[in-house]
Amino acid sequence: MQPVARREFAPGADLYILPAPRFGALHLLVAFRQVLDPERVTRGALLPRVLRRGTRTWPDLPSLARHLDGLYGASVGAAAAKMGDHQTVELTYSCPGPGVLKEVLARRAATAPSAGRGAPDGPSPEGLLVHGAELLAEMFSRPAGPGGRGGSPEAPPGGEEGLDEDYVREEKAGLGRDLRALADDRTSWAHHRCVEEMCSGEPYALHSLGRLPDLEDITGESLDAFRRELLARSPLSAYVVGPVDDRTVDRVSEALLPLAAGRRADDGAGSASLPASACHPLPSREPSREREVHEEADVEQARLVVGLATGTTLTDPAHPAQVLYNGLLGGFVHGRLFRRMREEAGLAYYVWSRVVALKGLIIISCGIREEDYGRALDIIRREVDSLARGRFSDREFGATRNSALAVARARLDSPSALVYGHLEHLAAGQVPDGIAPWRELEGVTAADVRDFARRPVIDTVYLLARGRRRRRPPGGGGSRAGGPCRAAG
C-alpha cells in the first residue's frame, strides 16, 4: 500500500505526502478545485496559462526557464482538468531526487573532471524540491504584474497589483486557438461530443478548456479577481511524491504557506469542501431514452462513440464490480469488443471502453469505416446485452480479474496515477489515507459482476463521419440524426 499522510496547513488547504523512496524523481502538485460551472470554467482554463508566464521574481518565460535549467532541468506544468463535476486549476513541478542526482554528479566528476567548467555552482540536490514549492507558491500568489512585468518588489503576497495585461491578452489568444482547433483531433473530439450530448445540462458536459464565446469578456482584472477568490476560498490540495524525508516535508509545507495566506477560518474557506461530483442519471429503459447523434466531417475514418450510463460512481459498493465489468467489455485486449470488432470482424484498429467513475459512465470508442457503422453498433449492443444476461465464462472472468489487479498494482509505479487517483477520491467526497486499489478488486466475485451487468444502459450513440451513406438509425427513440457540420474543416 502507498501510505498518504495529510497535513492541514490552513483551513481548506491540505498537503498530502506520499513518501516513495523507490522513485528517483520528486513531484509536486498544487491543485485548486472548483465546481465545473459555465461561468467559471473558461477562467479556470485561462488562469494556469497566464500563471505559467512568469512571477515577480522570474517575470517572463525565458527567465523562468533559465531558473528551471539551473535546478537541474526541473519542469513546471500548468493545466486545467475536468474531474467529474469539478475542475482543477493546477500547477505541477518535477525535479531529480537528491539520491540519483548526487550519484550522476559524482560519476561525471570522476570521469570528466573538466565538465561544467565555467558553470556557476549548482544548487544543493537536497534543496531542489523546496525551490519548487517556493516557485509554485509564487506563481499563484505573486504572478508577474503589470508595468515592467516584475511589478514592484514590495508588492504584497496577495499580488495587489494584478496580472500583466499583455500576458492575459496573449494567453486568451492562445486558448482561443486551442478551442477553435479542438475538432482537429478527431478521436478526442468525437469523445467530447458524445459526453457533451449525453450530459447536456450537467456540469460534466463542459470542456475542460472552457467556452470560446466567454473568452472575449475576460479582462486582466476579472481574471485576477478569479485568482484571488481561488486563493481565498477554493479547496486546495497539494501533493508531494517521491523520496522525501520529514525535514524536507516541513520545508515544503512552509514554502507553500503563501498559497493559504488569505484564508481565514471564518469566511467560508474552512468549509471549503465542494459538493461531491454527482452521478449521471440512469435513462429509463422503457421507453428508451437512447439518442443517436450523427455529425458530418471530412474524415478518412469514421469515429463511433457510445456512452453507457451505469448509475454507479466511485463510492458505490458496486464500483469494483463495474471495473471488472468494463474489463470484460472493452477494458482489455482479451475483452469482448476487441475480440469481436478487431480480431473476428476486422472492423476497427482501435476499440476500447473506459469507466468515468465520478459520473457513473462507461464510454466506448472506436474508429471504423462509415459503411460498417451498423455492424459495429450491432456488435456493441450484442455484447452489452450478452453481459447483461450474465453470459461470460469463468475463464473470461479470471483473465479479467488478473488484468485488473495488475493494472491496479502497477499504479504504485506511477507518481501521476497515485496523485490523480487520490484527487479523484477527494472529488467523490472521500479522503483516503492509503492507496491500494487492488484490495477492493480482490473480493469481487463473478456473481457481483453479473449483478452489476444489469445496470448499464446505452444512453447516447455518437457518430462522426462524412455522412454520404447515412443509415437510418436503428431502434431507439429520440433520435437526433444530422445536426450541424460542427467538425468540418
Added chain:
Amino acid sequence: MALVPEGLAGPQGEFVAARLPGGLDAWVWRRRGLQNRCAALAVRFGAMDALFEVDGRELEVPDGTAHFLEHKVFETEKGSALALFSRMGVRANAFISYAVTAYHFTATENFWPALRLLLGLVFTPRLTAEGVEAERRVIAQEIRMYEDDPAAKVIENLHRALYARHPVRRRIAGTVESISRITLELLLDCHRTFYHPSNAVFVAAGDLDPDRVFAEVAALVEDSGAAAPPPAVRRLLPPEPSSPAASRVEARMPVKRPWFQLGFKDRPPDDLRGEALLRREAAVSLAAEVVFGLTSPLRDRLYREGLLDEGFSHRYAWDRSFAHLSAGGTTEDPDRVSELLLEGISEWRQKGISRRELESKRRKTLGEYTGLFDSLEGMSTLFLLYRLKGTGLVSYPEVLGRVSLEEVDETFRGLMVPERASVSVVVPAL
C-alpha cells in the same frame, strides 16, 4: 552458452549483459522497488529496410511490410497473442520505427510465462494466409486513422522534403494500396531475413535475477531453432545527396489550424562508432535546446506574436544512414514562422552559442536524464533503441560532460543553415 556478465552502473540499479546463442545481445536492468517487471525484444528491421539482398537474391518490399509483420507476429493458433498476454494479466504491445521493430510486455505477475510467450512469438512465426487477409482490414483502419492526423502528416512530408531517395521517405504503415500487395510469402521471407538473434537486442528490467533471465532466454532461443547461422543480408541504400530534396512541401487537410515542421538535414553518422555517436547526438541536442528551448529569446518572441504555440518542440532523429534535426508544432502562419525562425537563427549565428547557455543546458539535460530511470518501460525501450543504433545510454552523463563549447557551436553553425533546411506545412483545405 557464453555468459559474460558485464556490469554497468546506472543511477537506479546496474545493467548486466550477456551474449546468448545465435549472437543475441541480452541485458538485464536490475531496477528494484517497482511492482512491474518488463521485457522487450527488438530486431533491426524497420520501415526503411525495403530494398535488400539476402543470400544473393535482391528483394524490394511494398511500403508497410515491416509494420504488417509487426502485427502478424502476434498471430498464434490460439488467436491473437495480445489476448493471451492479457489473460495472464500482462500488458503487451509492439512498435515500429524506420529502423527497428520492438515487442514488449509489462507484468506484475506471470513474468516468466510471458517471457516464454514473447520469445516464442518473435523467433517462431505462426503466420497463416487467412490471418494475413484478416489483418489487412485492421491495418487499413490504422492507416485511415493516421490519414486524419495532421501531426503525422507534417512529419511524414518533412522526410519527403529532406530526402530525395533515402527510404526514410517511405510511409511506415504504408498505404491501403501498398498493403494490398503484401503476401504471406513475403512476410515469411522478411522474417527469415531479419528476425535472427544476431540482429536483435533483448532487455528485461525490474527486480530480476540476471542469471535466471539469461538461462531462460538462451534455452528458448535454442529450442526455437533460431540460433542457426544467419542469412547473409545486405541492405541496399540509394545514394543520397547532402542537400534537401525540396525547400518546402505542403499538404492540405480539413483542419482548422495549420501545422509546420522546420527540418535541417545532417550528415549521416555512418563513420562514427559507439560513444562518438552519442556525443554527436548530445552536441546537436544541446545546440537545439539553446535555440528552440524555453529559454530562447527567439522562441519567446514568436510565442508572444502568436506564431508559436505551447506545444512547439524539437527533435534530433537519426540512425546510421540518416540524421536530421526538426522543430515545429501548430501555428497560425506556417510560412511566416519558418521564415522568422530561419532569420532569427541567422542573426544568432553572428554571436554563436555562449558558455553560459551551454552550461545551463548541460545541467538541465543531466537532471532530465536521471528522471528516465523511473519509467521501467520507457527506459528499457530507449535502451534497446540505442543499442541497436550502435551505442549505449548508460554512459550519457560522462559523454554529456565531454562535449565542448566549440563542438556545440560548430554544430549549430554548420547544421542550422538555410541550405540544409526544408519546411513542411499542413494548411486547412479550402
